[in-house]
Amino acid sequence: MENFTRFDIYDTKGIEYLFVIGYLLLLIVFWNIAKSPQAIKLYKKAIGTVSAKVLRIPQGIFFSRFHTWTHLGESGDAKVGLDDFLQQITGKIKFTRLKNPGELIEKGDLLTVIDQGGKQLEVYSPITGTIVDTNSLLTNDQEMIVGDPYESGWVYKIKPTDWVKETQTYLLADEAADWATKELDRFKDFLAGEAMKRYSSKPSMVLLQDGGEIRENVLSELPDDVWANFQEEFLKIS
Amino acid sequence: MGLKRRNFLKTLGAVGSTLTVGKSFGATSKKEEDIEFYGILYDSTLCMGCQSCEFACAEHYGLPNPEDMPEQGVVRKPNESRRLTINAFNTSKGEQYMRMACNHCNSPACASACLTKAMIKTDEGPVIWREEKCMGCRSCIISCPFDMPKFEYDSPNPKIQKCRMCFELLKEGKKPVCIENCPADALLFGKRRDLLEIARARIYADPENYNHEIYGEHDVGGTGVLYLASVPFEELGFRKDLGKVSYPELNKTFLYSVPAVLILWPAFLLGLRNSRVKENETKPIKE
Amino acid sequence: MNREQHTGFIPFIKRELKPKGKIVTPFNIIAAITIFAAIIILVIRFTNGLGSVVHASQERPWGFWINFNVITGVAFAGGAFVVTFMVYIMGMEKYRPIVRATILYALLAYMFYAGALLLDLGRPWKVINPIIGNSFGLSSVLFLVAWHFILYMGSLFIEFSPTITEWATLKRPRKFVASLTLAVVIFGIALSTLHQSGLGALFLMAKPKIHPLWYSEFIPILFFISSIFAGLSLVIILETIGRRVFKKEMSATHKNSHSNIMIGLARICSITMFVYLFMVILVFLHNKGLNYINSPWGYWYLVEVIGFVLIPCLIFLFGFKRLNLNLVRIAAGISIIGIILNRLNISTFTYQWYENTIHFPTWMEIVVSAAVIFVQILVFRWIVRRMPVYNEPPGWAIDVKKEQIIYN
Numbered sequence: 066m067e068n069f070t071r072f073d074i075y076d077t078k079g080i081e082y083l084f085v086i087g088y089l090l091l092l093i094v095f096w097n098i099a100k101s102p103q104a105i106k107l108y109k110k111a112i113g114t115v116s117a118k119v120l121r122i123p124q125g126i127f128f129s130r131f132h133t134w135t136h137l138g139e140s141g142d143a144k145v146g147l148d149d150f151l152q153q154i155t156g157k158i159k160f161t162r163l164k165n166p167g168e169l170i171e172k173g174d175l176l177t178v179i180d181q182g183g184k185q186l187e188v189y190s191p192i193t194g195t196i197v198d199t200n201s202l203l204t205n206d207q208e209m210i211v212g213d214p215y216e217s218g219w220v221y222k223i224k225p226t227d228w229v230k231e232t233q234t235y236l237l238a239d240e241a242a243d244w245a246t247k248e249l250d251r252f253k254d255f256l257a258g259e260a261m262k263r264y265s266s267k268p269s270m271v272l273l274q275d276g277g278e279i280r281e282n283v284l285s286e287l288p289d290d291v292w293a294n295f296q297e298e299f300l301k302i303s
Numbered sequence: 304m305g306l307k308r309r310n311f312l313k314t315l316g317a318v319g320s321t322l323t324v325g326k327s328f329g330a331t332s333k334k335e336e337d338i339e340f341y342g343i344l345y346d347s348t349l350c351m352g353c354q355s356c357e358f359a360c361a362e363h364y365g366l367p368n369p370e371d372m373p374e375q376g377v378v379r380k381p382n383e384s385r386r387l388t389i390n391a392f393n394t395s396k397g398e399q400y401m402r403m404a405c406n407h408c409n410s411p412a413c414a415s416a417c418l419t420k421a422m423i424k425t426d427e428g429p430v431i432w433r434e435e436k437c438m439g440c441r442s443c444i445i446s447c448p449f450d451m452p453k454f455e456y457d458s459p460n461p462k463i464q465k466c467r468m469c470f471e472l473l474k475e476g477k478k479p480v481c482i483e484n485c486p487a488d489a490l491l492f493g494k495r496r497d498l499l500e501i502a503r504a505r506i507y508a509d510p511e512n513y514n515h516e517i518y519g520e521h522d523v524g525g526t527g528v529l530y531l532a533s534v535p536f537e538e539l540g541f542r543k544d545l546g547k548v549s550y551p552e553l554n555k556t557f558l559y560s561v562p563a564v565l566i567l568w569p570a571f572l573l574g575l576r577n578s579r580v581k582e583n584e585t586k587p588i589k590e
Numbered sequence: 591m592n593r594e595q596h597t598g599f600i601p602f603i604k605r606e607l608k609p610k611g612k613i614v615t616p617f618n619i620i621a622a623i624t625i626f627a628a629i630i631i632l633v634i635r636f637t638n639g640l641g642s643v644v645h646a647s648q649e650r651p652w653g654f655w656i657n658f659n660v661i662t663g664v665a666f667a668g669g670a671f672v673v674t675f676m677v678y679i680m681g682m683e684k685y686r687p688i689v690r691a692t693i694l695y696a697l698l699a700y701m702f703y704a705g706a707l708l709l710d711l712g713r714p715w716k717v718i719n720p721i722i723g724n725s726f727g728l729s730s731v732l733f734l735v736a737w738h739f740i741l742y743m744g745s746l747f748i749e750f751s752p753t754i755t756e757w758a759t760l761k762r763p764r765k766f767v768a769s770l771t772l773a774v775v776i777f778g779i780a781l782s783t784l785h786q787s788g789l790g791a792l793f794l795m796a797k798p799k800i801h802p803l804w805y806s807e808f809i810p811i812l813f814f815i816s817s818i819f820a821g822l823s824l825v826i827i828l829e830t831i832g833r834r835v836f837k838k839e840m841s842a843t844h845k846n847s848h849s850n851i852m853i854g855l856a857r858i859c860s861i862t863m864f865v866y867l868f869m870v871i872l873v874f875l876h877n878k879g880l881n882y883i884n885s886p887w888g889y890w891y892l893v894e895v896i897g898f899v900l901i902p903c904l905i906f907l908f909g910f911k912r913l914n915l916n917l918v919r920i921a922a923g924i925s926i927i928g929i930i931l932n933r934l935n936i937s938t939f940t941y942q943w944y945e946n947t948i949h950f951p952t953w954m955e956i957v958v959s960a961a962v963i964f965v966q967i968l969v970f971r972w973i974v975r976r977m978p979v980y981n982e983p984p985g986w987a988i989d990v991k992k993e994q995i996i997y998n
Contacts, residue, residue, distance in 0.1 A: 068409050068525040069339045069496050071426050074551060075415070075729035081562045082728070088566055093773065096573060382648055412795045418733035419716065420725040436725050439640075439712015441651035442732050446795035453648050454712060456641025461712040542798060550795045554731055557791040557810050561734060561784055568780035572679050576772070579681045 126215060127235040128244065129191035131300050133176065134215065135235070137228060142197050144219040145176065147188060147211070150245060152218075154252070155181060156282030157208040160220065168196050170223065172231055177220055181208065184289045186296055192231050194223040248299075255298055256283065259291050340409065340428035340527055341473065342495035343482065344502055347532040347539065348512060349489040350400040352389055356481035356490065360387045363469065363480045373400060378540060383455045386466045387481060394538040401539040405430065405451040405466040406519060407527030412550030413443035413452055422452070422463075428495065428527045429468035437463060448523055448545045468527070495527060502531055524549025602758070610975045621964040628961030631954045632709065640712060643954040649942050652710070654951035657937040659706035659959055661789050662930050663699060665813070668821030670696030670746060671782035672858075678775045687844040688851060690753055690979045691832065692825055694970060697746040702966045704739050709958065731791045738785035745778040756984055757977040786817040793936060801940035803882050803891045806873045809936070815869060819862040820929040822855050823922040830919055836974055841981040853910055856918040860906035863925065867899050887943060894935060898928025 126136045132151045137143045152158075158179040164170060176190040200219055203209075211218035225231070236244050284292065357369045367384050373391035375398060381388050387404040411430045413422045421437035424430050432452070439461055443452045455461035469479035477483075482490040491498060499520060506513045518536050519526035523545050530536070537543055612618075635643045646653040673692045676682040708714045719725050720733055721740070727733045748770055755764035790813030797805055806812075833840065833848055873879075882888050902925040909917030938949060974980060 069494075071338075071340075071424060072410065073729065074410075074555060075558060078558070078728035079726065085562045085565045089569065089777070092569060092573075380648070415729045416727075416732065416795060418727035418730035418736060419719040420727045436716065436719050437713060438716040438719065439714075440710075440732060441712065442730065442792070444648070444651040445793070445799075448795075448798055450649065454651060455639070456644070456646060457639045459637055459639050461639060545798055550797075551729060553794045553797060553807070554729070554791060556807065557731065557787065557794065558729065558734070564784055565780055568783060569776050572675075572776045572779060576679045576681075576776075579679065 125237075126241075127191075127232045127237055128241040129235055130244070131189060131191070132248075133188060133191045135191050135223075135232065136215075137225070138222075141224065142222045143192060143194070143225045143228065145191060145221050145223055146214055146219040147179070149214050150248065150252075151179075151186075151188075152211050152214050154282065154284045155179065155186070156285040157181065157210050159206060159208045160203040161185075161206075163199055163204060164196050164221065166196050166198055170194065170196060170221075181285060184284075184292045186292060186300060188300060190223075191235070192223060192225050193227055194225040196221050197224050198222040252299070255295070259287070259294065338426045340495040341468070342407070342428060342493065342498045342527040342529060343468070343479070344491040344493075344498040344529045344531070345402050346489050346491070346505070347399055347401055347530065349487050350389070350402070351487050351489075352391055352400040353486065354389055355484045355486055356402070357385065357387055357389060359480040359484035360466070361385065366464075379403075381451065381453055381464075381466075383453045383457075383462075383464045386453075386464055390540060392539050394534040396533050399532065399534060399539060401530075401532070401541075403540070404528070405468075406449060406523075407466075407468055408523055408549065409525040409527065410549035410551050412446035412448060412523075415551035415554065416442040416446035418442065425470065427470070427473055429470045429473065430465075430527075431467045431470050432463045432465055434462060446550060448542075448550060495529075498529055502529055505531060521547045523547070524552070606757075606976055621968060624957060624964050625961045628958045631958055635709070640710075643952060643958075644710075645949065645952045645955065649945060650938070650949055652937060652941075654938075654955040654959060655706050655710040657934060658930075658951075659703045659962060660710075661792075661937050662933040663703045663706075664789060665786065665817040665820040665929055665933060666824040666926070667696040667699035667703075668782065668786055668817035669825040670749075670821070671779045672818050672821050673825065674749065674775045675779055678772060679779070684847065684854060685851060687841070687847055687980075688825060688829060690750070691828065691974070693746055693750050694753075694973060694979055695824075695828060696821075697743065697750055698966045698969055700739055700743045700746065702962050704743070706959070706962050731788055731794070735785050735788040735792065738781050738788065742778055742781045742785065745774045745781065748774045749778065753977050753979060753983075759984070782817075783814060787811060787814040789813055790936075796941070799942050800936060801882075801887050801943045802877055803874070803879050803887065804936050804940050806877050808869070808873045808876070812866070812869060812873065815862065815866045816929055816932065819859045819866065819925060822859050822862075823925045823929075826852060826855055826859075826918060826922040827926065832974075832980065835971075836980050839974055839980040843982070844980055849913075849915060852915055852918050853913060856906045856910040856921065859921070859925065860903055860910060863899060863903035863906065867895070867903060870895055870899065887940065890935075894928065894931050898924060898931055902928060 126134050128134050128148060132148045133145060134148050135143050135145045158181050160177050161180050162175065162178045164177075170176070170190050170193065172190055172193045174190050176188045179186050179188060199221055202217065203211075203220065284295065352373045354369060354372065360366070361368050364386065366386070369385055369388075371379060373379065373389045375391045375393045378390055379388040381404060387402065390401050390403060392399050392401060407424075407428060407430045409424075411422070411424050414420075414424045414430060417423075418440065419436045419438055421433050421435075422430065422443050423433065439454070441452075441454055443463065444450060444454060451465055453464045455464065469477075472479060478492045482492045491501065493501075499517065502517045502520075506515055506517075512533055514532050514535055516536065518530035518532070518541060519528055524547070530541075532539055631643055640646065640653075644653040644655070669692045673685055673689055676685050677689050708717060711717060720727060720736060748767060751767040752764050752771070755761075755767060787810035790809035790811075793800060793805070793809060794807070829848065829852065833845070879891075883892070902921040905917055905921035905924065908914070909921055978984065
């Protein structure tokens with residue numbers, strides 16, 4: 066009866082648009098529910114999982130086995146700093162006991178002490194030399210996240226005295242990536258051990274070795290004796 | 304999480320049922336089926352070109368009286384000061400007259416194009432313009448295959464001028480003034496269904512005299528104003544390339560895909576992003 | 591670490607409102623004259639009706655303002671949805687330096703072109719009707735386009751608001767709006783697809799009036815694809831101009847990656863135009879276009895397609911292969927002219943082509959259109975000189991850089 070009475074081929078458009086609005090809102094909800102299975106309540110961002118894939122291992126940077134790095138710049142000065150692993154498992158830290166330009170530092174000397182609400186870790190220098198500059202971003206006695214540990218997050222610029230000899234045993238690129246993977250596994254074992262000593266009632270804090278990923282800033286929630294143990298196991302230059 | 308899923312399904316069910324219920328209310332309301340379109344039948348063979356219809360329309364709507372007469376070789380189109388014109392054409396059967404005004408299409412392009420519902424197809428048949436809603440965007444003029452709505456360009460408060468089949472009079476049970484005032488009975492008013500039958504009857508009764516076609520029966524999906532003539536309609540200023548499909552159908556593919564795009568694109572983009580982000584995390588930083 | 595120390599809201603606003611840079615420059619003078627003239631013209635338009643300044647007639651209802659500023663101008667604002675797609679969805683970090691400027695340009699373009707649309711309405715005070723639900727003409731394509739403009743302007747504004755919060759040092763608001771970025775980008779891309787093609791769909795019902803070589807049911811799709819390379823071509827031109835005019839404001843990263851970005855965009859434009867060309871040929875075959883080619887309009891069609899689609903596509907290709915930035919800029923310029931030509935062909939020149947009258951706009955229409963563009967440029971310049979559009983975000987925003995780069 067189309068040609069003798071009113072007929073509108075678009076009469077459902079109103080309901081369709083309302084439906085679409087509802088859909089878009091529900092999509093946001095549904096997407097958040099339908100995240101991949103490793104998601105647990107504490108999963109925040111994709112970069113929040115510290116896995117070997119996520120640790121950023123840039124090119125041209127030497128890694129000591131004690132979670133510091135060094136990079137020789139064109140000017141002949143070397144930058145040194147903490148690696149991404151250390152940054153990501155601690156979170157917001159203060160850099161204390163920083164040295165001033167002009168001071169001498171030896172390989173194995175204290176580079177800096179990173180502090181989080183009283184919990185501390187001593188970090189040791191990977192090279193010997195004279196300090197040319199200290200990063201002003203870190204000197205303000207504030208707790209901060211170093212988002213960019215290999216670029217703007219350097220700790221000192223040092224004029225090295227024996228660069229080649231000292232960096233000979235250090236790791237570069239692919240080797241560093243392999244080492245980082247092994248360190249992560251070692252760290253997971255370490256955490257599992259610490260957890261079993263104290264936190265058997267909160268299994269969500271520590272996910273296990275087979276496929277589980279470590280939560281971001283996990284050390285920040287653990288007490289200072291765990292920090293002391295970590296210092297012994299991972300950062301002490303033997 | 305179980306609670307959220309339950310709510311999600313509940314909402315989906317509620318929306319789904321409103322959709323079906325809503326649809327059924329729209330399509331088969333008994334009241335709408337009873338009201339059939341009115342129409343106008345214009346028989347060019349009877350028209351004398353006296354312009355009584357033009358004068359009546361101008362007087363009824365307060366527009367200026369027409370100052371020129373139908374003349375062969377000159378096509379007088381409706382404009383912002385006249386809604387209806389009669390033109391003379393030199394055809395194979397001598398001088399014939401033809402009316403030019405809004406055709407009150409069954410599925411009007413102008414009403415479909417109007418974003419404020421200022422131009423609407425009423426249940427009774429006439430396509431009318433409502434002043435209080437119009438923005439003056441002129442989409443109706445762009446869409447109308449006959450270019451019938453006319454805009455008052457020289458007024459700071461411009462109106463659209465177009466035949467409205469004297470809609471107010473229809474509501475009172477009267478006929479449009481052009482039909483009331485035609486001395487030659489060239490114009491007939493009634494239900495579109497009846498007018499089609501009358502038109503067919505006229506053709507069958509007098510096949511030599513009539514061109515065997517009722518313009519507006521199927522053209523542009525059918526119009527409320529039907530035309531009879533003694534010669535083919537191209538000779539009387541009609542375009543034959545306007546098609547038999549109603550003009551809102553031309554938008555159908557586009558408008559129907561809009562909600563679909565709004566549903567599919569976000570899901571697709573979210574998925575794309577998810578896969579790309581994970582890939583990026585394995586790239587080393589380079590400067 | 592530097593700390594923003596603004597000593598209060600009012601002094602801050604006062605400081606920001608002061609003009610930066612010389613006030614009397616040739617550009618400023620021309621802009622001022624044009625805008626002043628436009629205001630006068632608009633007063634005439636509103637007191638005497640549209641016909642007093644516009645060359646529209648009953649046969650050609652849409653004049654220069656709609657056909658140029660809206661139908662054509664909005665195509666060039668398509669850079670925003672393409673660039674946000676590349677950076678936020680596909681993670682092409684190479685293009686991150688241009689994201690903010692592109693979004694800003696698009697935001698201003700939509701705002702001012704929607705404004706230009708209001709000027710062309712016969713009764714603009716009734717524009718509120720389809721917005722507040724008084725009467726939704728749901729079957730109308732223009733309704734869809736209007737609503738999408740509003741929603742998309744909102745999306746662009748939210749996408750741009752982290753920059754505004756950085757300028758006004760509002761840290762918590764910045765965190766909030768930055769978290770909305772992904773949702774709003776995705777919504778924006780869906781909306782853009784629909785309204786860029788919607789601008790073409792406005793003409794679908796004008797089938798008997800547009801020349802058959804230009805009219806097809808595929809107009810919406812062609813408009814959408816052409817808006818991709820139109821937007822990117824304009825980004826190329828904007829970057830070229832911006833690099834000189836806003837030298838002070840541009841960050842080192844941006845300056846250094848300029849060539850890289852331009853070459854990358856040239857490649858994308860070249861590929862898109864190649865695809866577009868074949869879509870056009872497909873539509874040509876579908877329309878049995880060979881029947882119409884042998885006529886003045888047919889030759890004009892060939893000029894448009896070969897001269898302004900095929901040729902810039904090839905120049906982009908050479909520019910990208912030979913790493914020649916000048917070729918890229920020339921190609922961008924030609925393709926911009928091509929888009930203007932195509933849009934004006936469909937909306938103005940071939941509209942009622944059988945009447946065989948050429949319709950030119952009045953000088954008054956051109957002045958107003960130019961004034962709209964000038965105002966847009968002035969606002970753009972004001973914002974770029976004060977907000978971190980071309981330069982790096984302030985220090986306190988860097989440690990939330992994670993949210994900026996990767997988002998979830």
